[in-house]
Amino acid sequence: LNGQEIGRKLMPAGTVNWQTPGQRGEAKYGSIIQGDITGLLKSGRNVLAVEIHNERSGSSDIVFGADVSISTIPPDLTQLLTVSELHFDDEGTVDWVELHVPGQQEVSLSGFSLATLEDFSDAIDLDGSISAGGYKSFETDFKVEDNGNLDIYLISGQIVIDAHRFDRDLGEESFQSVPAFKDAPNFRKEWYGGTGHTRDAVNDPVRNTNIVINEIMYDAPSDGRTAEFIELFNRGSAVVDLSGWRFVDGIGFEFPAGTTLGPGDYIVVAA
Template identity: 35%
Template sequence: LRARLDGVTVSDPFLHAGLMARETTDANARFAAAVASSMQLGCFFEARATAGGAATTAAPRGGFRANYPQTWLRLRRQGQTLTGFAGVDGQTWVQLGAQTFSGLSNTLYLGLAVASGNTNSLATARFRDLGPAIDPVTVPALAFPREPLGPSSRATGMIFSEIMYHPAPRADGRNLEFVELYNARSVFEDLSGWRLSGDIAFTFPEGFILQAGEFVVVAAAPEDVKTVYGITNVLGPYTGNLPHDAGRVRLRNNLGAIRLEVNYSDQPPWPAAADGAGHSLVLARPSYGEDDPRAWAASELRGGSPGTPDAWRPTPLSAVVLNEILAHTDDPVLDFVELFNTGSVEVNLSGCILTDDPATNRFRIPAGTRLPARGFLAFDQNQLGFALNSAGETVYLLDPEATRVLDAVRFGPQENGVALGRTPDGALPWRRLMLPTPGHANTPRRVEPVVINEIMYHPISEDDADEYVELHNTGVTAVDLSGWRFVDGIDFEIPTGTTLPAGGYLVVAKDAARLRANYPQLNTA
């Protein structure tokens, strides 16, 4: 028998909810159960082999995390042995543990069980999809793509678990901007007088307690969030707003000390799908620390998951990534977008969407389109029905139902005829490539002759006027730098007619006259 555990109210970190088989309804009867608990404890097998004896628990090496609302539990009987399993899709299972009994009755009581773990607090569980396990597949372990929710700072066990800073526009005008917090400690946290600061401001009310393993959402428009998502654990409103380009959110304790800080951005390496495409930012790898962009990912589904865990929902489509684009061309060369299957099995792409506007499904991949394992597939601008913007934009790959952005790439202005792609194929970094290769393995990254060779960012004089950046041409031919610009950190456009000879150097200074006075060997560029 199997069931999906949609969610639980966290009465205590040690709550139990799951499938149980009992010999009798007596309090100390023999039993076996596949259960899930709080996010801290995850899923495990529990059994009492002897009536009146102590119950024992078992779990696979490394544990099996709770994945609400996609926590699947299964209990199997074979003769005198009862075995518990857990999974995330109702098809593939990991064994939690097993118990072999002696003289176990042929007739058992089977049902859904919930135990609070706290005699003073009620626990509830929502079970769905109860029924027989059909063609189950057992595997040694599942490779979750994210870390379990846990502390991201040594300063506190509280975490920012989700941030919706740029919700997709809605026809009803409801504001779904929010920040979600989670108590990753093993005990409750009294948040009385704690506050959010940065680009928003909110003070938690006196007496507000967040239990271990519980979420709370702080929203710009609490009633809008409650109505759209059907949740109740929402506070607010906060003042201010979460900027759509780059913003800061801090958590301060009741003494004003900063306990958490996130400085997010809509630019790479931050996930592009969270910037107006419907997804939220979720803390996927807390071990990096909450202010590291590598710690964050786009939510599994558009809309995010406020007030609940962001469950892993496996799909074969997640193996397919955007792998190469060419966005600046002249006829007869055409813009193109290339897909790559990083997985080991063929994937059906029928109905998937490629677009440069998350609100418009501009191109649907034709029915029957299949991408072999480690295979490539490219669509040019004529097939897509739209060209890419050479000045820069974002390209999205969506699933057929448009419920999730499978992959997205945001790029800036592109040089004519120079492709941008992952190298090696399927890897995280996007690089300018030596050659465009639509439908084939990417070439190595393009080696740029001009490099940033030296930076003086903190002069010993403590005078910012002594700052400079040096460029160097490592190539064998001169490079025309007319119109080249520094766009991040400093803002400067190199004047028309500036040429950097082979092996030459060019210094861009905060104060050119002062730099020449300090370094008389320099000449005027």
């Protein structure tokens, strides 16, 4: 298939050339290969080639017939479509939500919905389609809880395709997602809240990458619990306001208002 061998029958193992004899077999149908060959297919024209070897040279007794049966594997919907961005209006209501197609095929939105409630009673049906690699936003009127919490569900029928909980406690204008790392699966993404938005375009959230975790003491030699700490370092050239920054996994700590870290400086969070 497309120049790569995918199976053989009544042929010896190893390298085969035009002089390699075949093995005697009955003239009846039999499966040559059964399996997933998705990775060998390509967009557009695919070529399936068959090479037939007789048992011996000089023989004219050869029979070949072929049937090709192709079945598709149901797609993993979580890899087709993902929530990419959401935006808040001046009243704090989610006025639009953006979806993204990370794959290489257009996705029809028929049967997809957006909701914020667990019973999907506020679901908004989607229509149209999104091109491969594209972004598309949809008008919404989703309310945020008084404590700033908001759940977003992307659903197909009653199946949750993507979901995320947001905590809007700093008056963020939008939340935008980016992959957690290169070639990360769709569910491994990081969300950034802040000012501005990139509606219907590639996400580019305002975020600071100059503050890094520089050192961790998680198991002090003395086994003293109060000796554990995490150290941050500002590798940039400007002062960074850490107000509201917090650790949310492993430890729980939020930097109080007015906390800043100058260029080249360190700050320690101790147990």
